[in-house]
Amino acid sequence: MSTTDPQFLADFATMSGFGATPGGGVDRQAGTPNDHATRAWFSQWLAEHGYTETVDEAGNQFGTVELVPGAPYVLVGSHLDSQPLAGRYDGAYGVLAAAHAGARVAAEARAGKLEPAYNLAVVNWFNEEGSRFAPSMMGSGVFTGKLQLEDALATIDPAGTTVAQALAAGHAAPDGDAPVLAQVARYAEIHIEQGRNLEESGTQVGIVDSTWAASKYRVTVDGAQSHTGATRMEDRRDALFGAALVISAARELAAEFEPGLLHTSVSELYVLPNSPVTIARQVLMNLDLRSPDESVLGLAMERLAKRIIDAEADSRTDISLDLTHNWGVVSYQPQGAALGRASADSLGYTHADVMTVAGHDSTNMKDVVPTVMLFVPSVEGISHNEAEYTHDDDALRGVELLTEVTWRLVRGELDEN
Incomplete structure (x- = not known):
């Protein structure tokens, strides 16, 4: 009608x-x-x-x-x-x-x-x-x-x-x-x-x-608060640097699959203490992976887990992922x-x-x-x-x-x- x-x-x-x-x-x-x-x-x-x-x-x-x-x-x-x-x-x-x-x-x-x-x-x-x-x-x-x-x-x-x-x-x-x-x-x-x-x-x-299908995580990157100028580069445990490596890894991960098989994103960052002269001690953020194929989603998380281990080593930080949403x-x-x-x-x-x-x-x-x-x-x-x-x-x-x-x-x- x-x-x-x-x-x-x-x-x-x-x-x-x-x-x-x-x-x-x-x-x-x-x-x-x-x-x-x-x-x-x-x-x-x-x-x-x-x-x-x-x-x-x-x-x-x-x-x-x-x-x-x-x-x-x-x-x-x-x-x-x-x-x-x-x-x-x-x-x-x-x-x-x-x-x-x-x-x-x-x-x-x-x-x-x-x-x-x-x-x-x-x-x-x-x-x-x-x-x-x-x-x-x-x-x-x-x-x-x-x-x-x-x-x-x-x-x-x-x-x-x-x-x-x-x-x-x-x-x-x-x-x-x-x-x-x-x-x-x-x-x-x-x-x-x-x-x-x-x-x-x-x-x-x-x-x-x-x-x-979708998997969403709350990501915590723990480093150590220190001076942005005086702290030697080799002594830094920069949580924001660790977060940046995770962000880059998530974006690059999508390119490893055929177009349309994997969407990845990181959003809503909280940087502590978020001071202009202080290296971040902690970053909290959301990680979102989605796919029309559940097997692709599983493989993506396996690959990302390896990249996160590398990110921890490179940034001298501790990175943890807590699953907040998941559906097939x-x-x-x-x-x-x-x-x-x-x-x-x-x-x-x-x-x-x-x-x-x-x-x-x-x-x-x-x-x-x-x-x-x-x-x-x-x-x-x-x-x-x-x-x-x-x-x-x-x-x-x-x-x-x-x-x-x-x-x-x-x-x-x-x-x-």
Whole structure:
């Protein structure tokens, strides 16, 4: 069914004004005033469009619509928080697309044009990005039982503020009526691709069928604090030098495999004492390796471990790696992907099966309920950057596709597969 709502782009422009940056992006990290302002605007939007808003203890913001009293929910959504100096689309597009899709499906049900089997809910997951509070995908992690609520609330940011304190500064307190996992039957999410496969192939939408494997580590490099000028070179145990060797090794490692088989990165460095005349005694940083092939990931870590031994010797430091996240190549439910393809076909959209390299809240949800994950193209694959962009036609096409998927899920079509 055709579902394009001309109001979507206007609403998206309004939403993108919260935390807007001079470079055309947004900066609204989880639990900041900019994030809370966006949540408050979304709360008003939900009320104006027939949703009942609730917020759970992890900060997840829901809008519910009762169509079948007592029935479970089809849940649709993404996240409104962002990285620092980020793009407007990552996450936020999916939340607003879900809200518009849900409102349209609810109207169809109320008009007797759809016989619903499920109730409907949209969600803004708290702290998907993990830029201020680690780990990422925190709200959906608590919701799915992968992360304990107490641990999430006690998490602190670099300034010492806890998640609990950040949430308490927000617009809405926890509500005991917020949906819980046992009440959710299906989940759907749409997102920008954050890559350039769809754009390069001229494909209109992507149907996500699996995830890349990933291993993430917290790296600690321990050296000895000393004077940057007076300390003899041969006496130095420079933690920053040791960290630089690890960073270089991780980047060079990717070149040892065929293009597209391994992505590596190092991010979020904390240098102690970070003084201009003092050699670093310690560096903390994150190491991220991802691959569509689990055997490649394993081989990469074996090779990197040998390079780290060399880095320790060259820098006279001690380097340790603590695994913080790990997952293999995991498939989304085949019946969910099939429903996504059927929805795209019914709308006449070209589509392709794609793997998601990035993590999403759907990667948590797919492990507990049947899930449909969709992509729309990203211009030049740019993401986590103010220049992130998706053409209006692609954005609107995604709203249509998500509406069709939501309509089919609420109707219970996935039950028939």
